[in-house]
Amino acid sequence: MSKKTILGILSLMGFLAILPAAADETAAKPTALPTVENRMITKLFNPGDKIFSISLGVEDPLFNINPNNEKMIKPKLSLGGSAELEWDFFVLPGFALGGQLGGAFNSTPASRTLFMVPITFKTTYFFASLPWEFPVGLGVGTCIDTVSDSTHVDLFFKPQAGVFYRATPDWSFGMNLSYWIIPQFYSAHPQQSRIANILGVTLSGLYHF
Amino acid sequence: MKKPNPVFACLVGLSALFLLAACTDNGTGIxxxxxxxTALSESYIPDASSPTGVVLFGSNLYVAAGNIYTKPLEGSSNWTVFSPSQIYSGWHIKKQNGVKWYEDKSGNVINCSGIATDGTRLYLEFTVVEGNHDGDSRGLWTWTEGATAGTEILDASGTRINAQGLFAPIKAFATDPSAIFVQAGVPNSSGGFTSYSLYQVPSSGYALDSTATTPALAQSIVDVTTDGTTYWFATSSAVYESASAGSLAATFSPAPSSSTIEGIYAVRGTIYLSSRDDEIYRFTIGTSTAWANHGSYRQSGSNTLPNIHGMIAANSYSTAVPMLLVGSTTHGYFEMILPDDGAEPTLGYLKQPNASSPSTISDVTNYDTNVYNSVVRRFYCINNGTTTDVYAAGIPYSSTYGGLWKLTAATGKWDRE
Incomplete structure (x- = not known):
């Protein structure tokens, strides 16, 4: 992967990070409370509202980048499974801060299992055209990676976007598409450093409270 | 009291995680x-087996793993199941659903549970694992390469023995055993054994020497080692010292405190005991007055040892640093660097094999994807004429492989046999 591509990814992440600054301008502000199943939706992403979500899905390791020579390398990992729990707290209209705890696993060619546990601090902006909701967010945190006896704690970046349908006043269901960037650096063995790039897709349920 | 800001709390939490998180860096990035x-090689010796012996006899390797498996030392031929009819005409290979086992004419299932060689003859221990346990298809047999039949070795009165262990102690870094011992059990009415006797196996003839039998032992011998002159025989709670099997009554003093001894190994003037109480005991011959333990040999960076099985001395990959290899009951094995003078190891920790330091391996990923996936029960060394390869016998558990693994000395890499 070239430096330009890396810069592009970082720019996208930067854009997502500053997106909340425009929250007041773009957040859904319905003038009348909409209804679902003849019940009024009262939780409309206003400050003080909260969301808890649970997600299950798959993730596909796309490629690794060797930062020493900037070459892309096949990661040799199978399609894996993932699960996530997330809590968000709206601090501005449409804009939430929160955290996400995840877990994922992939098989290796020798039938080992790679476990990844990402723990992220997350900013999310919810575009809404009820009953449709479109969260876009960026998670930044750490990922605990383990295979056999080796464990390494790495940085973790996860831009994410989704589409949800407010099925009831309290629940939305939909899917998320995410891109995991895991820079794994070894100061004592720099030739072993890699930046993992993983695509994730999850089905999620959001509980508004 | 002021309510903590959730954003601040999240940031503090993340920072703490970074600070507290520990990395286990073995020199290879995840x-x-x-x-x-690479994918594991196909195994010819079944993963569900637990080999009890590996020997080089003539130009062929032989493995006791329920069945006897054999292949030429040289070349790329795969393992084949040795036909038991070459030992006894009434025995044959039974095959069902791709699984092969030995049976006698009466349908009793026979296991080869021990194998040893003195270079002239192959010694084979057979037990009946299903069927008539007291029948003819058991005991100690000997066979020479190319022979169409084996010969049973009986006790001095001409009676078949209940062979319960075949031991061929090899002096560390040497090639051939200086003696071979067989343990016989005295059966009780409940199918077990009331006591055990140890015999030295004769290098010629077919009868065990009655004078070489030991006084009956209440516990079975689990392992034997030698420094080339003296033998040390370990039961689960005691060590016996003798120049021969005949004077085995001489209990080694002081007694180790462990009652769960798994293995014994003498190397460079020191006897090492491995035990299931998470300890390695160490005794310097002629110097020590007590067994040393209590953490001296615990794994570096850890407060506990894995339970331990077999031990063996082997040189490290690419250099001539002698290592003691200790099998673990969790994953793979550990290494200990042995000083030339037999003194306390200065790098006296058991450590995981690591390609970046004196080690038996050259590639951590290769180790992690091979023998690491096995619980190592015993090690065996085979000199291939140039270098000495190490074989590790695994025990199958629910999440680990049994079968046989080979460390090629020339490459420092493990592979599945």
Whole structure:
């Protein structure tokens, strides 16, 4: 992967990070409370509202980048499974801060299992055209990676976007598409450093409270 | 009291995680290591087996793993199941659903549970694992390469023995055993054994020497070692010292405190005991007055040892640093660097094999994807004429492989047999 591509990814992440600054301008502000199943939706992403979500899905390791020579390398990992729990707290209209705890696993060619546990601090902006909701967010945190006896704690970046349908006043269901960037650096063995790039897709349920 | 800001709390939490998180860095990156992985080789010796012996006899390797498996030392031929009819005409290979086992004419299932060689004859221990346990298809047999029949070795009165262990102690870094011992059990009415006797196996003739039998032992011998002159025989709670099996009554003093001895190994003037109480005991011959333990040999960076099985001395990959290999009951094995003078190891920790330091291996990922996946029960050394390869016998558990693994000395890499 070239430096330009890396810069592009970082720019996208930067854009997502500053997106909340425009929250007041773009957040859904319905003038009348909409209804679902003849019940009024009262939780409309206003400050003080909260969301808890649970997600299950798959993730596909796309490629690794060797930062020493900037070459892309096949990661040799199978399609894996993932699960996530997330809590968000709206601090501005449409804009939430929160955290996400995840877990994922992939098989290796020798039938080992790679476990990844990402723990992220997350900013999310919810575009809404009820009953449709479109969260876009960026998670930044750490990922605990383990295979056999080796464990390494790495940085973790996860831009994410989704589409949800407010099925009831309290629940939305939909899917998320995410891109995991895991820079794994070894100061004592720099030739072993890699930046993992993983695509994730999850089905999620959001509980508004 | 002021309510904590949730954003601040999240940031503090993340920072704490970074500070507290520990990395286990064995010199190979997780993602970088996986890039170099290859699929495990197909195994010919079944993963569900637990080999009890590996020997080089003539130009062929032989493995006792329920069945006897054999292949030429040289070349790329695969393992084949040795036909038991070459030992006894009434025995044959039974095959069902791709699984092969030995049976006698009466349908009793026979296991080869021990194998040893003195270079002239192959010694084979057979037990009946299903069927008539007291029948003819058991005991100690000997066979020479190319022979169409084996010969049973009986006790001095001409009676078949209940062979319960075949031991061929080899002096550390040497090739051939200086003696071979067989343990016989005295059966009780409940199918077990009331006591055990140890015999030295004769290098010629077919009768065990009655004068070489030991006084009956209440516990079975689990392992034997030698420094080339003296033998040390370990039961689960005691060590016996003798120049021969005949004077085995001489209990080694002081007694180790462990009652769960798994293995014994003498190397460079020191006897090492491995035990299931998470300890290695150490005794310097002629110097020590007590067994040393209590953490001296615990794994570096850890407060506990894995339970331990077999031990063996082997040189490290690419250099001539002598290592003691200790099998673990969790994953793979550990290494200990042995000083030339037999003194307390200065790098006296058991450590995981690591390609970046004196080690038996050259590639951590290769180790992690091979023998690491096995619980190592015993090690065996085979000199291939140039270097000495190490074989590790695994025990199958629910999440680990049994079968046989080979460390090729020339490459420092493990593979599945």
């Amino acid at each position: 993602f970088a290591g996986i890039e170099t992985e």
